Amino acid sequence: MLGILLVASSLLFLASLSASPPVDLRINLIHIDSRSNFSTSELFHRASQRTRYRTKTRELKLTNSSPNFRSSLHSMDGEYLLELAIGTPSIPFMAIVDTGSDLIWTQCEPCISCFAQPTPVYDPSRSSTFSPLPCSSPQCESLAYYNCTPECRYYYNYSDSASTQGVLATETLIFGAHSVRDVAFGCGHANLGASFNSTGTVGLGRGHGSLVSQLGIEKFSYCLTSFLESNITSPLLFGSMADLNTSSGATQSTLLTQNPFDPSFYYLDLKGISIGETLLPIRAETFELKKDGSGGVIIDTGTALTRLEQAGYDIVAREIKSIVNLPLVNSSELCFTLSSRLVPNMPDMILHFEGANMTLPMDNYMIVDSNKGLFCLAMIGVSGGSILGNYQQKNIHILYNLAGGMLSFVPAKCSEI
Structure with a gap:
């Protein structure tokens, strides 16, 4: 998602996919409009709207000189979704997949203010593998703005009045039969806005906080089907499968x-x-x-x-x-x-x-x-x-x-x- 940079770099690389990196992994992507019965004209209009909105927020990011500026989390950001799970025991996590950002994040209980989502909101108190990152952690210290109590808490305002607030932590993510431990992610307790059918985002950008960087993956690929063929999934491939x-x-x-x-x-x-x-x-x-x-x-x-x-x-x-x-x-x-x-x-x-x-x-x-x-x-x-x-x-x-x-x-x- 272009310009949505909620955490800075220096997140830890993972050392395990159930004890070893997931060098070979396939995930099927779903287009955000795949579960809606839109006509070709409606699909084109919606795609054009999303593109124009992302254009506006990127231009704002490049021209705004305020250090507090953050690009918008908005209902029209993102195009493809991936299905995974989070926590132990795990719950479904439907995420926007984005090569233009680094952050992995999801909405969390207690949900003080959250947008509607199709799956249960992740509750860290019910997961045995949730671990808040301390203020002394490199991940917390790398944030431009944070508050420690003593957990590393973040709060961001967005240009369209959307916002996210929560705790930086580590957790287990599950991709099909593969589980990945100690992934650094944002656990958002107050999130204003909307994000289609997603519950958060998985960034595939070049920064250290992205999924590919945390997994230490040296190559990935995808092959996108047309959004006009809304019921056909698109493969996202890691490692030698790429x-x-x-x-x-x-x-x-x-x-x-x-x-x-x-x-x-x-x-x-x-x-x-x-x-x-x-x-x-x-x-x-x-x-x-x-x-x-x-x-x-x-x-x-x-x-x-x-x-x-x-x-x-x-x-x-x-x-x-x-x-x-x-x-x-x-x-x-x-x-x-x-x-x-x-x-x-x-x-x-x-x-x-x-x-x-x-x-x-x-x-x-x-x-x-x-x-x-x-x-x-x-x-x-x-x-x-x-x-x-x-x-x-x-x-x-x-x-x-x-x-x-x-x-x-x-x-x-x-x-x-």
Whole structure:
């Protein structure tokens, strides 16, 4: 979840998955809208709203100079959920999974103020493996703001009046048949806001507090099915299970870069964009990461539709308008009217990263709503930085090699992995 940084770094790496690290692990992800009966238009509108909201909160984070600023926990943050369990005895824990943050946290009893959730609220007093972290712990001392009584207590305000307050502790997490001891997490007793069907978040970012860092995992991958195929799960793979199957195409690899102002995020070096055989005349600096931490391109599971720096988006939109000979709909998105219900034949879009080309077929950058007769670009224009969203990542198996600092990808049928 971009910008939701509730704890700082220096959380302990785990040394065990029931005594040894879970080097091989598969978890099935569920899209947040999978249990709702939304139409294609509604799904597109909801995805666009979530993307625009995340854009707003990231821009606030980059421009707000107050040290007390924290980005918002909001009902539209997050895209994919994973099912796990927490505590001994365990209870279900439905979490937003997010490559753009580090924190693992859940709502806790006594629940002074909490948002509605579909499963029982975790009660630390009923778990034999719950252990509050003391004020002297490195994890507590690494927090920007905390209160000790003598447990390490945290309190954060959010830009949209949402907030979370609780205790930093360790606990056992269960992924299917695998249990992981002593995971550092936030136990929130007062949480204002809403978060779809989740009870918290599991961060997969680059900071030490994320799940992959705490487990000491050197690589993970995922393959996302489209949110328009809401009943199909998407695999999240750790360890050797994360490896790509090269039989479906040539593997492409590019360096993961890092922004010192946003160290949790996975940045990519985007050089340009082609549509079909046409290399678009986008200036080289359009997608560059600036010295002040603005700009750049992040790959994120928690953003639905790709957001492109406005100067680049305008050129992409102009090229698409020249290809699609259909009337435009008066809306905030680039949508055309399919008067004859016939979908135009669109060339592939190619994202040119440093050393790698990501080919997006039409289904990965355009949305077809046959019922309403709409044909829309699944991207939005923004200022301050670009994000490769999960709609563009669908049916591409994406591997994060943390040890080597590389991102690799290959076309795949995600429902068959």
